[in-house]
Amino acid sequence: MSPLLAILKRDLALLLPGGRRGGTLLPLLFFLAVTVLYPFAVGPDAPLLARTGGGVIWVAALLAAILPLDRLVAPDLEQGFFDQWALRGIAEEAVIALRVLAHWLSFGPPLMIAALPAAALLGIDGPTLRTVELGLLVGTPGLAAIGVTIAALTVSLRSGAAMAGLLLIPLAVPILIFGAGSLSTGGEGGLALTAAISLLLVAMAPFAGGAAIRAAREG
Amino acid sequence: MHGFANPTRFLRIARWLTPWLLASGLLVTAGALIWTLTVLPAERLQGETVRILPVHVPTAWLGMGGWTTIAIASFVELVWRHPLATIAGRAAAVPGAVFTALCLLTGSIWGRPAWGTWWIWDGRLTSMLVLLFLYIGYIVLAQATAREGASSRVPAIFGLIGAINIPIIHYSVIWWYSIHQPPSLSVGQSAMAPAFLWPLLISTLGFSLIFGGVVLARMRALLADVQAEARLRRKALGA
Numbered sequence: 001m002s003p004l005l006a007i008l009k010r011d012l013a014l015l016l017p018g019g020r021r022g023g024t025l026l027p028l029l030f031f032l033a034v035t036v037l038y039p040f041a042v043g044p045d046a047p048l049l050a051r052t053g054g055g056v057i058w059v060a061a062l063l064a065a066i067l068p069l070d071r072l073v074a075p076d077l078e079q080g081f082f083d084q085w086a087l088r089g090i091a092e093e094a095v096i097a098l099r100v101l102a103h104w105l106s107f108g109p110p111l112m113i114a115a116l117p118a119a120a121l122l123g124i125d126g127p128t129l130r131t132v133e134l135g136l137l138v139g140t141p142g143l144a145a146i147g148v149t150i151a152a153l154t155v156s157l158r159s160g161a162a163m164a165g166l167l168l169i170p171l172a173v174p175i176l177i178f179g180a181g182s183l184s185t186g187g188e189g190g191l192a193l194t195a196a197i198s199l200l201l202v203a204m205a206p207f208a209g210g211a212a213i214r215a216a217r218e219g
Numbered sequence: 220m221h222g223f224a225n226p227t228r229f230l231r232i233a234r235w236l237t238p239w240l241l242a243s244g245l246l247v248t249a250g251a252l253i254w255t256l257t258v259l260p261a262e263r264l265q266g267e268t269v270r271i272l273p274v275h276v277p278t279a280w281l282g283m284g285g286w287t288t289i290a291i292a293s294f295v296e297l298v299w300r301h302p303l304a305t306i307a308g309r310a311a312a313v314p315g316a317v318f319t320a321l322c323l324l325t326g327s328i329w330g331r332p333a334w335g336t337w338w339i340w341d342g343r344l345t346s347m348l349v350l351l352f353l354y355i356g357y358i359v360l361a362q363a364t365a366r367e368g369a370s371s372r373v374p375a376i377f378g379l380i381g382a383i384n385i386p387i388i389h390y391s392v393i394w395w396y397s398i399h400q401p402p403s404l405s406v407g408q409s410a411m412a413p414a415f416l417w418p419l420l421i422s423t424l425g426f427s428l429i430f431g432g433v434v435l436a437r438m439r440a441l442l443a444d445v446q447a448e449a450r451l452r453r454k455a456l457g458a
Contacts, residue, residue: 153360153377156369163359170352171380174387177345200383208376211297215370 003090004098011102017110021071024106027064028114034060035118046123053122054132054183057115061136062172064111065143069164072103072151073213082213096209100141100148100202107147108140128183135179135194142175142198145205152209156216171201226442229303237435244428251422259418271329273418277426278322282350283385284430285315286378289357290385293378296371303438305371306445308378309361310437314430316354323347343399346388353381 014021038056039049076082085095112133119129150168154160174197182190255273292308295301326344327337338344361374 149380153373156373157360157363157367159363159367163356163363166352166359167356167377170349170356170384173345173349173352204380208380211376212373215372215376218370 003085003088004094007085007090007095008098008102011098012105015072015102015106017106019106021075023068023071024110027067027107028110030067031060031064031111031114032118034063035121039122050123050125050128053119053124054128055180056122057118057124057132058135058139058176058180060118061111061115061140062143062169062176065107065147065172066165066168068103068107069147069151069154069168070161072099072148073155073209074151074160077155077213077216082217086217092210092213093206096148096152096213097206099209100145100205103148104141104144107144108136111140112136131183131191134191135182138191138195139175139179139198142194142201143172145198145201146171149201149205149208149212152212152216155212175201226303230439230442233435233439237432237439240428240432240435244425244430244432246425247428248422248425251418251425255418255422259415268329268332269415271325272415273422275322275325275329276419277423278318278325279347280423281426281430282315282319282322282347283388284427285311285318286350286353286382286385288434289315289378290382293375293382296375297379305375306438306441307434308375309365310434310441312354312358312361313437314433316351316358318426318430319347319351319354323351341399343388346384350384350388353384357381 013019015024017024035053035056038053042048042052082092082095086092115132115136116129119132124132146168150164150171153167154164157163175194178190178193178197182194184190251273255270259270288311289308292304292311295304296308323344326347330339331337357374357377360377361371363369364371364373
């Protein structure tokens with residue numbers, strides 16, 4: 001088996017629900033908790049909830065993306081896995097790209113499933129739900145890419161975990177704007193922009209993350 | 220380029236240049252602002268509120284210019300590992316953040332009479348606000364890396380990623396044209412009357428000189444910090 005495939009298999013075994021690193025369900029439960037909190041805060045006004053529910057799901061998704069950051073890169077760096085991979089001549093960029101893929105598989109599709117009960121609780125109608133789900137499908141890869149990048153950037157800092165949210169939010173704002181914006185315009189234009197910014201972030205993550213890992217090793 | 224790379228030579232030039240930049244900047248800015256407040260006529264549609272523009276526009280440009288400085292310094296840091304670039308990026312962050320905050324503040328004060336609201340979720344306002352959050356993130360990250368002795372390339376990578384926001388701010392008034400006007404000025408042409416244009420350009424020059432002076436002063440302070448640290452370490456090893 002090629003080493004890259006083996007790394008991906010290990011990443012998936014660690015990160016997927018029920019994986020050895022655990023905590024995958026935490027962001028999902030947090031996501032549902034935020035969507036449940038919202039009706040408590042604004043009152044059980046069904047038309048208002050239906051109109052604003054899509055945006056609430058997007059905000060909840062962005063907040064949920066902050067939770068898994070400290071377990072994405074730090075444990076492997078502490079245990080020396082990144083050094084071992086580097087000794088084998090495997091580029092940090094490749095490792096980070098695989099990590100983004102594995103993190104997205106453990107984060108994106110489960111979030112899309114969790115969005116179904118959230119949509120039911122908020123009373124979102126069918127066409128809106130379709131736009132939300134499509135938006136999450138194209139937007140969560142970008143969120144996963146930012147997540148891994150920020151996790152790699154803050155890995156060498158003791159205060160990294162506390163800082164990660166502060167660094168992630170401004171970078172994730174474009175995804176939120178375009179993703180939630182696709183709800184009001186009802187469609188394709190907003191989704192295409194969400195996909196565009198998401199692709200840009202996914203394309204950047206391996207290089208930024210790889211450079212961050214090397215900086216953390218030498219720093 | 221590597222001629223200026225030598226910190227000793229840089230310090231010699233900076234020590235001489237810093238007071239000149241600051242003094243001339245303060246003088247030029249004060250002149251432009253006094254001109255704006257006294258000589259400039261009230262504009263036909265905006266009335267007296269037009270007098271805030273010679274503060275608003277330069278701070279907006281320098282808010283974006285600050286991050287452009289960070290991005291260039293980050294690039295130099297990552298490619299050539301230049302120690303002065305690290306310090307230049309860190310030095311530009313705080314004045315850049317202050318100018319961005321001033322831009323949002325003056326824009327808000329101008330927007331209350333002109334647009335009838337303190338704040339609106341327009342593309343340019345939103346992207347400037349995101350820029351302020353990026354500055355805060357960068358400053359916190361740079362301080363933490365310096366404090367914990369982590370690699371200074373960490374904030375540099377964040378500085379380069381954040382640079383995506385700069386073209387978004389620039390084109391925001393064209394892409395999402397809602398309430399903020401599109402650019403009135405571009406190279407070689409102006410949609411403004413000369414009477415209003417000149418104070419604006421002169422105050423931009425003044426604020427830019429102040430910005431340059433503050434960045435140089437902060438670079439000198441950060442370099443002095445590094446040198447004091449190194450001296451203490453040498454002493455501790457020698458003792």
